[in-house]
Amino acid sequence: MLGFSSPEPYILWLTGVGLLIALVAWLPLALKRLPLSLPIICIAIGAAIVLIPGMAFEPSPLAYPAITERFTEFVVIVALMGAGLKLDRLFSWRRWCVTWRLLAITMPLSILAITAIGGWGLGLSWTAALLLGASLAPTDPVLAADVQVGPPKTGEEDEVRFGLTSEAGLNDGLAFPFVNLAIALSVAAATGEPWVRDWVLHDVIWEIGAGVVVGFVIGKLFGWLTFHVPAETKLAQTGDGLIAIAATLISYGVTEILDCYGFLAVFVTALSLRRSHRDHEFHHEMHAITEQVERLAMMVLLLLFGAALAGGLLAALQWRDVLAAAAIILLVRPAAGLVGLIGFPAARSEKLTLAFFGIRGVGSFYYLAYGLNHAEFGQAERLWAIVALVALFSIVLHGLTVTPVMRSLDRLNGRDPDEGGAGAAGSGP
Template structure:
């Protein structure tokens, strides 16, 4: 018998690794919840260690697998958007969402313009490519921001900071798309001397935004009626199966994309509308739990691959210029544009500073750059990926190390006990009450 006969094949190793990963998905949040360390940091470190093993020759570089990168990150984002929308307790009213509109209408456009100018001036990128990079890096991320988002449905974990960051991340992943399309049009149609402004405003702005919001609202209403209000014993809530949230996610995204509009925007609108059809029903816990578990598992796989990309040459084209730009995006541009957007908002200074500081970049940025580079040819794409990877790494490390102490300090300032109101404990208590009420 040879040594190869004793070695397990790749399938067995993959199965074992998947089991260990799933165990970490369940266990790590309990270990890290009170530590100044986040789950994404641990995942990236594990991925870097794993892909540093000499026997592992696979290099998970996004430039080598552009379509896989786009589709995988797309899936992770839409699951996160559904989860974010379902757990927002606040009723949708224009005035009550004012912090969201400020971050979307002022902070994000200012961030895109500033980042584009910085990339063109410091890195010497063409304006169209600089705009593509800026549109990819401006939105905050719904996937990696779970520690600063509102708690599960009906847990009361919804102060102005958590609500603002959750709703911003839910909507700006869809609202960044017009700027991505503008960059693609400038790089293709404008370069060829073809008209582009009418197509961008009429199709990519008005049509796709309007249809995305409208389709998301209709689908959310339909799923809400089928789940809670259909006058029959066959309504979906009777199943007790939270997979309905996954069905709503896929239907909303798929149908909206068939209509050539923004699926990201539609999924979040569907989730908020779905939640609003019967806001206080306990079934929202079941749906949220399913989306959260799928999201966490997919996120951990993605971040393991990201860690592997970091040690496989993702940052090989990065110089001090890219490092300076990445630092400015995280430490200067987002905080300043955030404070400008929040100027005049009736909120405590500490709340404004926290909202402005936690502009986490992550999976959404990876998706947008992959999408853009799959639609336009760029000579130095490895340089763009290096800068984006550096921004995501800086964001994950900086925000991951500071989120726990900052949010706990903010809770104490506002008269809340962060230990008593721990989201995991609250969710566990709520589930116990739900379980006792069920036959």
């Protein structure tokens, strides 16, 4: 009689990876018309895995701080490349007016408000409150796919989708000065070292300026190699969209070697690369591969997030932290968004959508992990619990509302929501 031995862990992992890849390909189609999102499903699966009797699997970010920082970093930079490649709108100060409003007004107001909530409302130290504000203010480029523009040259780029895509692309880099400010203040409190000069000259002026310049130069270089060298040797001839991943990693690596903001550089690289030959079909190949890598990495990360939630990541929460998390999602971002859009020529429904869908997620995980790994803030367990709860609230609330809201907005703008992919749910918040 045939008997079956227990499968090796390696075989179980192979099977699990296969199932995950199948879900990456299939779930977006299955969820297209439903008020449900892929991230919600991934978190639920991750939590369910941990709850299986005898399953010793607790991937807490507190237990693996370095891995958490690096993995979230990778997911974000791939998402930033994808976001930049799919923007059709030419860069200009006037055309990108909505972006500048969200960056220059909405994000600083959000940081200020969240810092105040953390310091006065939650009793955190002011350095920890500032780190919390800097971590939770940026709109996430990873979990916001359903409210972003569609693939290159598909016509799925209305003002709302453009604003949220460009904001998510740029504010991840521009939030870093505030994270570094929190680190500088924490170090200064412990050592008494002066911080103002270094923060202004290095963390603000140098890192932002150099990040933009390096990103632009690398994008131009890859654009020339891809589209403009002799036909038999240009990279577009390969038909291999992995070129976009190469540009992502090189841009980020070179920028970090030069000690400037890699997130900002990667997004600028994508914009510069796209500008090199805006209508070339190869942009579709590059965007497709970045989207696939991003989605797969995002699903793995959210499975781990769900497992961490089930494993007790929220255990350090206090009742006021729950109220604060709700206020950050329901009051701070919408109010700051509407203030930033005062006088902006758009319909009220568009302004409300731009203000509401300030999605928090993977970027917030990265900034918090980075801050905690570079300075001592205290109450790390509570900070992680607050950020995790805000991300969970955002994923669930925005995931349940994005499909009906974006479909309704498409109808108001005279578009059929069933024609394109930008309004379809499944891969975003």
